[in-house]
Amino acid sequence: xxxxxxxxxxxxxxxxxxxxxxxxxxxxxxxxxxxxxxxxxxxxxxxxxxxxxxxxxxxxxxxxxxxxxxxxxxxxxxxxxxxxxxxxxxxxxxxxxxxxxxxxxxxxxxxxxxxxxxxxxxxxxxxxxxxxxxxxxxxxxxxxxxxxxxxxxxxxxxxxxxxxxxxxxxxxxxxxxxxxxxxxxxxxxxxxxxxxxxxxxxxxxxxxxxxxxxxxxxxxxxxxxxxxx
Amino acid sequence: xxxxxxxxxxxxxxxxxxxxxxxxxxxxxxxxxxxxxxxxxxxxxxxxxxxxxxxxxxxxxxxxxxxxxxxxxxxxxxxxxxxxxxxxxxxxxxxxxxxxxxxxxxxxxxxxxxxxxxxxxxxxxxxxxxxxxxxxxxxxxxxxxxxxxxxxxxxxxxxxxxxxx
Numbered sequence: 001x002x003x004x005x006x007x008x009x010x011x012x013x014x015x016x017x018x019x020x021x022x023x024x025x026x027x028x029x030x031x032x033x034x035x036x037x038x039x040x041x042x043x044x045x046x047x048x049x050x051x052x053x054x055x056x057x058x059x060x061x062x063x064x065x066x067x068x069x070x071x072x073x074x075x076x077x078x079x080x081x082x083x084x085x086x087x088x089x090x091x092x093x094x095x096x097x098x099x100x101x102x103x104x105x106x107x108x109x110x111x112x113x114x115x116x117x118x119x120x121x122x123x124x125x126x127x128x129x130x131x132x133x134x135x136x137x138x139x140x141x142x143x144x145x146x147x148x149x150x151x152x153x154x155x156x157x158x159x160x161x162x163x164x165x166x167x168x169x170x171x172x173x174x175x176x177x178x179x180x181x182x183x184x185x186x187x188x189x190x191x192x193x194x195x196x197x198x199x200x201x202x203x204x205x206x207x208x209x210x211x212x213x214x215x216x217x218x219x220x221x222x223x224x225x226x227x228x229x
Numbered sequence: 230x231x232x233x234x235x236x237x238x239x240x241x242x243x244x245x246x247x248x249x250x251x252x253x254x255x256x257x258x259x260x261x262x263x264x265x266x267x268x269x270x271x272x273x274x275x276x277x278x279x280x281x282x283x284x285x286x287x288x289x290x291x292x293x294x295x296x297x298x299x300x301x302x303x304x305x306x307x308x309x310x311x312x313x314x315x316x317x318x319x320x321x322x323x324x325x326x327x328x329x330x331x332x333x334x335x336x337x338x339x340x341x342x343x344x345x346x347x348x349x350x351x352x353x354x355x356x357x358x359x360x361x362x363x364x365x366x367x368x369x370x371x372x373x374x375x376x377x378x379x380x381x382x383x384x385x386x387x388x389x390x391x392x393x394x
Contacts, residue, residue: 024296064234083241122250137252147283203298
């Protein structure tokens with residue numbers, strides 16, 4: 001994927017993710033609607049490609065206001081990834097040279113790789129994750145399972161042991177997917193399925209949409225590395 | 230203390246990505262309806278208990294429309310912020326207000342006040358919540374109360390959120 005196509009696709013996916021997030025606040029408190037209705041309009045303009053640079057800047061200003069309103073992210077990691085993508089796109093649009101633009105977009109790709117690798121690294125270091133206990137605890141008493149029925153999964157230790165190691169190994173080997181385009185596409189499909197599963201089991205739908213928004217940066221980055229080497 | 234938004238932006242620009250590195254103690258929120266600001270809570274109700282089952286169709290539709298669950302996750306993160314700062318009153322007041330407001334909306338907007346609560350001779354007029362924390366100690370799960378909010382009057386609700394379990 002070339003640089004311009006990757007940027008444009010990221011803008012469209014970010015617009016969709018922001019629109020989806022924003023519309024969920026339309027029936028909320030008045031001071032939330034005041035922030036999220038303009039954000040939804042700007043997200044639509046971003047998808048349409050209307051004065052993209054200024055729309056991105058306005059979205060960043062609104063995002064800061066939202067951070068202030070909630071005194072931090074509303075939905076943890078997904079909001080942080082949203083802000084990271086938004087900041088990188090802003091830098092791409094306002095950077096003076098192509099080299100700086102590529103560095104800003106490359107930073108996003110690098111963070112995407114780290115988001116998987118570091119998650120795997122902190123898990124493999126923890127004996128509770130290695131023996132499957134951590135994932136059992138997630139299902140048994142954490143706040144995330146979306147139904148009481150899912151808590152029953154904590155009574156299937158072998159299943160959770162296999163699931164734990166599948167997640168850990170996938171996250172740790174993710175950087176090696178950059179070795180070829182084919183392996184990268186396969187890895188991104190698996191990663192998207194992983195986020196989709198998390199969305200179904202733990203209600204983390206925003207993670208799914210925002211993580212796939214960062215994928216075009218990695219598809220470009222992988223080709224850029226090959227071009228350099 | 231109110232944090233500067235630029236300070237709040239920093240963790241997004243330099244993320245740690247240590248998702249689920251340890252399974253932290255998990256908060257539960259319970260609330261009680263009171264008859265006065267000096268009343269003592271005796272009957273605690275769980276805030277937004279999860280459904281017994283969730284059909285696959287509902288899980289899939291939540292990919293696009295999931296406001297209530299996302300709000301619940303936000304309320305849980307507010308509870309975690311309180312648990313981290315219980316010794317510093319000025320650090321958790323924002324989170325305490327956020328939780329109180331959202332419980333109040335559930336109570337008033339979703340018409341959780343029964344005729345018994347509205348009884349003329351002794352109506353329910355105030356609200357309080359508490360945080361329970363569930364954590365593993367060895368092979369057992371321990372549950373303890375770690376925080377009780379201030380008692381606040383039930384006010385008029387302006388949020389038509391609707392029920393979406």
